Amino acid sequence: MAQGRKTPLYEWHKHRGARMVDYYGWLMPVEYGEITEEVRITRRAAGLFDVSHMGQFLVGGRQSTAYLDKLLTADVSSLEKGAVRYSPVCNYHGGTVDDIMVYRVGEEKYLLVANAANKEKDQSWLLEHAEEEVRIEDLSGEYALVALQGPKAQEIMEKAADDENDFTKLKPFAFSPQLKVGGAECLVSRTGYTGEDGFELFCAAGEVLHLWEALFEAGKNGNGAGPVGLGARDVLRLEASLPLYGRELDEDITPLEAGLERFISFGKGTHFIGKEALEAQKEKGLTRKLMGVEMLERGVPRSGYPILMGEEEIGHVSSGTHSPTLGKGLGMAFLNPHIARIGEEVKVVIRGKPRAARTVKLPFYRRGKR
Amino acid sequence: MSWSFMDGLKYTRQHEWARLDGEGSTVTAGITDYAQDKLGKIVFVELPEPGNPIKAGDSMAVIESVKAVADVYAPVSGTIVSVNEALEDMPELLNEDPYNEGWIIKLEMENAGELEGLMSKEEYEKHVQQEEEVE
Numbered sequence: 008m009a010q011g012r013k014t015p016l017y018e019w020h021k022h023r024g025a026r027m028v029d030y031y032g033w034l035m036p037v038e039y040g041e042i043t044e045e046v047r048i049t050r051r052a053a054g055l056f057d058v059s060h061m062g063q064f065l066v067g068g069r070q071s072t073a074y075l076d077k078l079l080t081a082d083v084s085s086l087e088k089g090a091v092r093y094s095p096v097c098n099y100h101g102g103t104v105d106d107i108m109v110y111r112v113g114e115e116k117y118l119l120v121a122n123a124a125n126k127e128k129d130q131s132w133l134l135e136h137a138e139e140e141v142r143i144e145d146l147s148g149e150y151a152l153v154a155l156q157g158p159k160a161q162e163i164m165e166k167a168a169d170d171e172n173d174f175t176k177l178k179p180f181a182f183s184p185q186l187k188v189g190g191a192e193c194l195v196s197r198t199g200y201t202g203e204d205g206f207e208l209f210c211a212a213g214e215v216l217h218l219w220e221a222l223f224e225a226g227k228n229g230n231g232a233g234p235v236g237l238g239a240r241d242v243l244r245l246e247a248s249l250p251l252y253g254r255e256l257d258e259d260i261t262p263l264e265a266g267l268e269r270f271i272s273f274g275k276g277t278h279f280i281g282k283e284a285l286e287a288q289k290e291k292g293l294t295r296k297l298m299g300v301e302m303l304e305r306g307v308p309r310s311g312y313p314i315l316m317g318e319e320e321i322g323h324v325s326s327g328t329h330s331p332t333l334g335k336g337l338g339m340a341f342l343n344p345h346i347a348r349i350g351e352e353v354k355v356v357i358r359g360k361p362r363a364a365r366t367v368k369l370p371f372y373r374r375g376k377r
Numbered sequence: 378m379s380w381s382f383m384d385g386l387k388y389t390r391q392h393e394w395a396r397l398d399g400e401g402s403t404v405t406a407g408i409t410d411y412a413q414d415k416l417g418k419i420v421f422v423e424l425p426e427p428g429n430p431i432k433a434g435d436s437m438a439v440i441e442s443v444k445a446v447a448d449v450y451a452p453v454s455g456t457i458v459s460v461n462e463a464l465e466d467m468p469e470l471l472n473e474d475p476y477n478e479g480w481i482i483k484l485e486m487e488n489a490g491e492l493e494g495l496m497s498k499e500e501y502e503k504h505v506q507q508e509e510e511v512e
Contacts, residue, residue, distance in 0.1 A: 306421060307420065329421065
């Protein structure tokens with residue numbers, strides 16, 4: 008078995024028969040049983056995810072708001088205490104260093120959650136641009152992160168939570184700094200990466216087993232919830248059309264190309280890295296843009312497959328899968344927006360054979376109103 | 378082991394099975410219960426054209442689950458007599474009944490002796506056990 012860091016839940020996953028893989032230096036569960044079943048559990052009841060491999064940084068000090076506004080495309084100064092925002096972090100060319108979640112914990116105190124794959128790179132980027140009054144602390148490994156996602160997430164949390172904290176009132180993208188679940192002191196946010204309602208819970212690494220077991224027990228008893236691995240997590244995020252760094256975003260892909268303009272605050276008071284490049288790109292128009300492609304024939308679009316319109320190659324698939332929820336092959340694809348519009352017939356070239364597909368609006372999947 | 382393997386079939390290291398049809402030189406081939414379990418729910422099968430020749434070890438079909446694309450290799454050399462077209466609309470037959478309804482291909486063998494070179498059920502069981510231990 009490859010050398011890799013273990014989350015505090017490693018033994019639990021192994022004991023439950025999870026297949027473990029090395030994911031950017033962490034040994035993580037890919038699946039406990041079968042991926043499509045884990046997708047179904049999450050969409051119908053709730054899935055429990057160990058995402059302790061995510062990078063976590065605490066940013067504090069008198070200038071932290073101005074500092075983060077310089078690095079993030081989103082407007083940090085307007086973020087209220089107790090609120091979370093998603094934001095790309097751009098390089099000077101407008102390409103994407105990472106995409107992160109930023110939690111305003113205090114007036115000048117923030118929690119950043121970053122991709123495991125980019126943790127070291129982010130840390131260098133943060134330090135490189137740091138000012139005197141800013142402190143950056145790497146919490147990765149010290150804190151564990153667990154997600155509970157699905158229509159029954161709230162019901163399960165109500166059963167598992169120890170105190171009367173009315174976390175049920177949390178709106179999407181809000182968090183509560185203190186909630187006791189299974190004896191563990193948690194920070195809980197109404198966020199996730201599946202397209203479902205749900206929560207993400209941070210707690211000290213040493214306490215996470217209690218948190219996990221409390222959620223697992225509450226979810227299992229009559230609720231049909233269960234643990235879900237990274238395999239299903241990737242399918243869930245793709246159905247919900249949430250970008251994955253390395254596929255829909257990288258140092259050469261701008262957030263505009265990835266369809267994330269709403270997370271760029273061109274009008275905020277502070278200048279941010281990449282602003283000129285992004286403005287110029289907006290002015291000039293995009294040569295590729297992320298769109299949805301759904302198969303009309305049987306077939307599974309996968310990363311890198313070319314897309315044709317007529318005989319002309321107009322782009323490629325960034326990520327794709329067979330969607331268990333929608334029952335067809337789906338892919339996100341970078342296409343030339345001057346040629347491809349929504350609702351056009353295209354072909355996905357699967358192992359040399361062009362197969363019929365259609366461009367569609369993203370997201371593929373949106374949860375029903377409760 | 379929680380997988381079922383059938384008596385009277387021959388097996389390859391890449392987890393295909395082959396069965397001699399009656400007294401003739403035609404074999405039916407497919408993937409084993411172990412292979413389908415490892416792949417997970419199968420959602421797509423790409424089948425070859427009947428009438429074409431194929432060499433042992435060449436890809437005879439492509440199977441896709443949500444997580445993976447897998448080649449299925451011809452267990453013996455021969456000419457493709459027929460393919461299981463039912464799999465195109467019901468790829469899940471490979472999960473549900475890999476040794477019967479989920480057969481993939483029928484081959485007219487070039488050399489009947491080739492089949493004898495494949496693994497018996499007992500040998501294949503041992504092979505699977507070894508693969509599991511490595512994991």
